[in-house]
Amino acid sequence: MTTSSNPGMVHAGSLLRPYWKLVLCGLVLGLIGGASVASLLAVVNSGLYAGSGDVGSLVASFAGLCVLIVIGSVGSDISANVVGQRIIASLRKSLAAKILMAPIDQLESYRAHRLIPVLTKDVDAISDFAFYFPAFLVSGVIVAGCLVYLAVLSWPLFLIVAALIALGSFAHFRARQRGLSGFNLARRYEDDLQKHYRTIAEGAKELRLHRPRRHHVHVDLIQRTIERISDVQISAINLLVTTRALGTVMLFLVIGAALVLRPLLWPDSPSSVSSGFVLVLLFMRGPIDQLIGMLPSLGRAQVAMRRIAELSERFATAEQDLLDEPAQSAGERVGSIELRGVSYAFQAAAGDNPFVLGPIDLRITCGEIIFIVGENGSGKTTLIKLLLGLYVPHEGMVLRDGVPVVSDTRDDYRQLFTTVFSDYYLFDTLLQPGSQAPEIAQRYLDRLELAHKVSVENGAFSTTDLSTGQRKRLALINAWIEGRPVLVFDEWAADQDPAFRHVFYTELLADLKRLGKTIIVISHDDRYFHCADRIVRLRDGRVDEAAAFVNVAIAGRGGVTPAVEGVSEPLCN
Numbered sequence: 001m002t003t004s005s006n007p008g009m010v011h012a013g014s015l016l017r018p019y020w021k022l023v024l025c026g027l028v029l030g031l032i033g034g035a036s037v038a039s040l041l042a043v044v045n046s047g048l049y050a051g052s053g054d055v056g057s058l059v060a061s062f063a064g065l066c067v068l069i070v071i072g073s074v075g076s077d078i079s080a081n082v083v084g085q086r087i088i089a090s091l092r093k094s095l096a097a098k099i100l101m102a103p104i105d106q107l108e109s110y111r112a113h114r115l116i117p118v119l120t121k122d123v124d125a126i127s128d129f130a131f132y133f134p135a136f137l138v139s140g141v142i143v144a145g146c147l148v149y150l151a152v153l154s155w156p157l158f159l160i161v162a163a164l165i166a167l168g169s170f171a172h173f174r175a176r177q178r179g180l181s182g183f184n185l186a187r188r189y190e191d192d193l194q195k196h197y198r199t200i201a202e203g204a205k206e207l208r209l210h211r212p213r214r215h216h217v218h219v220d221l222i223q224r225t226i227e228r229i230s231d232v233q234i235s236a237i238n239l240l241v242t243t244r245a246l247g248t249v250m251l252f253l254v255i256g257a258a259l260v261l262r263p264l265l266w267p268d269s270p271s272s273v274s275s276g277f278v279l280v281l282l283f284m285r286g287p288i289d290q291l292i293g294m295l296p297s298l299g300r301a302q303v304a305m306r307r308i309a310e311l312s313e314r315f316a317t318a319e320q321d322l323l324d325e326p327a328q329s330a331g332e333r334v335g336s337i338e339l340r341g342v343s344y345a346f347q348a349a350a351g352d353n354p355f356v357l358g359p360i361d362l363r364i365t366c367g368e369i370i371f372i373v374g375e376n377g378s379g380k381t382t383l384i385k386l387l388l389g390l391y392v393p394h395e396g397m398v399l400r401d402g403v404p405v406v407s408d409t410r411d412d413y414r415q416l417f418t419t420v421f422s423d424y425y426l427f428d429t430l431l432q433p434g435s436q437a438p439e440i441a442q443r444y445l446d447r448l449e450l451a452h453k454v455s456v457e458n459g460a461f462s463t464t465d466l467s468t469g470q471r472k473r474l475a476l477i478n479a480w481i482e483g484r485p486v487l488v489f490d491e492w493a494a495d496q497d498p499a500f501r502h503v504f505y506t507e508l509l510a511d512l513k514r515l516g517k518t519i520i521v522i523s524h525d526d527r528y529f530h531c532a533d534r535i536v537r538l539r540d541g542r543v544d545e546a547a548a549f550v551n552v553a554i555a556g557r558g559g560v561t562p563a564v565e566g567v568s569e570p571l572c573n
């Protein structure tokens with residue numbers, strides 16, 4: 001397999017590249033250590049036949065080689081350990097960065113149950129291998145050194161050994177290939193298992209109430225997947241350990257062959273050749289065992305590396321500067337946002353027609369309250385994601401104040417918005433610069449009737465253990481104090497009690513409008529549609545022009561009135 005067709009190898013290469021000096025240094029030291037071990041064996045072998053006059057030089061060589069072995073093996077261990085740990089650290093950092101920068105639609109389609117095992121299991125598999133890698137490296141070098149010594153002792157015997165080792169390696173190679181496909185399959189089942197684990201954790205309440213479903217999840221999903229993983233791993237590892245045992249037996253066969261064949265084929269060769277061979281081959285058993293014993297770990301690391309490379313490839317983005325140090329914001333303003341001929345199509349599931357949004361033309365001007373309404377699945381959230389610059393339109397463009405938003409400016413554009421999605425994530429810290437933030441937050445906590453439950457301590461909410469509706473109010477407070485010019489609420493009021501829902505539509509939206517905010521609300525609350533300046537109704541991914549209307553009642557109180565509550569200037573251009 002060429003490296004270009006193997007993204008795992010390419011990725012491993014790019015991870016190693018920054019540390020090539022240390023890797024080289026480790027290899028050289030490993031070579032010194034391995035060669036010294038082989039030389040020590042030669043010294044021991046010649047010591048067996050030495051006279052009393054050779055003792056001094058033998059002791060000196062012995063001691064010198066021991067020192068070299070220590071320096072070589074400790075040095076190569078340390079450098080390989082440092083490289084291994086550094087690679088794991090940079091892998092973890094780069095994966096976190098990839099996720100932070102990934103195109104949102106790619107992230108959504110990858111799904112959390114597949115993402116988390118890559119971040120945990122696959123990185124751990126590589127970490128395990130990195131931990132044992134120094135021993136692997138040193139063993140490899142020792143085996144190579146021993147082979148060189150065998151060649152020095154006797155070419156014909158070396159060739160027999162080399163032929164048998166080549167045969168053994170080929171058998172291992174084939175076994176490893178089968179083992180690898182087993183590890184690949186097991187890894188796919190592990191993604192399924194992760195999904196089932198999420199089901200039992202997140203669906204605990206539903207499963208407690210539904211015996212047949214609980215049984216199905218327990219037996220047909222969890223137990224079956226666990227059994228499959230176990231079966232596949234058992235056969236993959238069994239195959240590898242069997243070839244390992246055969247490899248050991250083969251080594252003894254080589255020793256036997258050397259002893260039997262020598263007097264027949266090479267009767268004149270000295271007996272020190274035979275004893276040297278036996279000594280080296282017996283010694284080689286340890287490092288060879290270590291090399292073979294690491295093959296399952298290497299196999300898993302290879303599968304993991306391929307997964308990580310696939311993820312990295314998939315999450316590649318045109319917006320490479322997303323993780324740059326944020327510049328001090330001077331208070332973003334916007335006059336208008338426009339979608340011009342925008343359309344977006346999801347990837348279709350097999351045999352299904354994809355949902356297509358658009359083409360849509362929509363212009364939102366500063367200070368408007370605009371409601372986006374329509375049936376379930378009509379495309380409201382998708383439209384919002386396009387408007388927020390989270391999805392890149394497949395056709396058409398988004399314009400800020402008449403200027404197209406492109407990949408270089410998209411992240412600046414996104415900073416105009418604060419959103420509370422229907423599947424929002426509640427951050428418990430307030431990242432608002434300035435010492436005013438806690439006081440402002442406290443004021444909003446009072447306003448949203450949360451002050452008796454939550455306070456602001458050290459820039460964080462004292463608790464987020466609240467009811468669903470109360471947590472959404474906290475999310476609104478976060479949105480409020482961020483001070484951005486455009487606020488987007490995706491069915492925010494759906495979890496609120498009737499009294500507070502009324503407050504949201506009739507008071508809070510009006511307050512925010514008075515602060516100069518542009519407000520976009522996805523809503524099914526037709527009782528409050530009159531609170532909008534304008535309503536955009538979606539039907540099957542298109543704007544239903546016939547249903548669009550302007551709410552004159554509120555238009556009367558529209559326009560940007562002088563700012564209150566901490567906003568000193570209007571946010572419109």
Ligand SMILES: Nc1ncnc2c1ncn2[C@@H]1O[C@H](COP(=O)(O)OP(=O)(O)OP(=O)(O)O)[C@@H](O)[C@H]1O
Pocket residue numbers: 108109346347355374375376377378379380381382383
């Ligand atoms: N990640 C996705 N992959 C494939 N199709 C998707 C994805 N997200 C949404 N869709 C499809 O796009 C369509 C519009 O979804 P969207 O969430 O925009 O609807 P919505 O109007 O916000 O619905 P609701 O009122 O139920 O929240 C749906 O039919 C859905 O099947």
